[in-house]
Amino acid sequence: MKYFVLLLLLIAFTGCSKQTVQSINTKFPHGQKLYLSKCGGCHRLYDRGEFKPEQWDTIMVSMRSKAKTTAEQEKEILLFLKERE
Numbered sequence: 862m863k864y865f866v867l868l869l870l871l872i873a874f875t876g877c878s879k880q881t882v883q884s885i886n887t888k889f890p891h892g893q894k895l896y897l898s899k900c901g902g903c904h905r906l907y908d909r910g911e912f913k914p915e916q917w918d919t920i921m922v923s924m925r926s927k928a929k930t931t932a933e934q935e936k937e938i939l940l941f942l943k944e945r946e
């Protein structure tokens with residue numbers, strides 16, 4: 862029983878921490894969704910202009926092992942990060 866309560870707390874806590882990352886209106890909702898699920902656990906949504914398009918390529922390479930993304934998912938996330946309004 863004690864463990865059950867702990868488990869519930871854990872679920873509630875991680876659920877909340879995910880929701881603190883704001884989502885925005887974008888032409889690339891799929892890329893955003895991936896960003897939020899793959900990167901959002903560790904990062905806020907960066908403002909547009911914080912990084913240049915070519916910087917995102919380098920960042921993606923270094924974050925790949927943390928985010929555990931497939932090549933296909935990386936393409937979607939990069940599209941969102943580079944092209945979003």
Ligand code: HEC
Nearest residue numbers: 896899900902903904912920921923924925927928930938
């Ligand atoms: C497990 C946690 C974790 C995940 C998942 C993760 N990152 Fe990171 N990220 C970090 C840490 C820690 C750093 C800083 C140290 C480093 O560079 O390794 C960082 C650094 C960065 C930086 C540089 C920040 C700065 O101010 O210079 C960017 C941008 C970034 N990550 C984007 C992403 C993107 C995009 C994804 C998803 C594809 C992602 N991260 C996934 C933990 C994470």
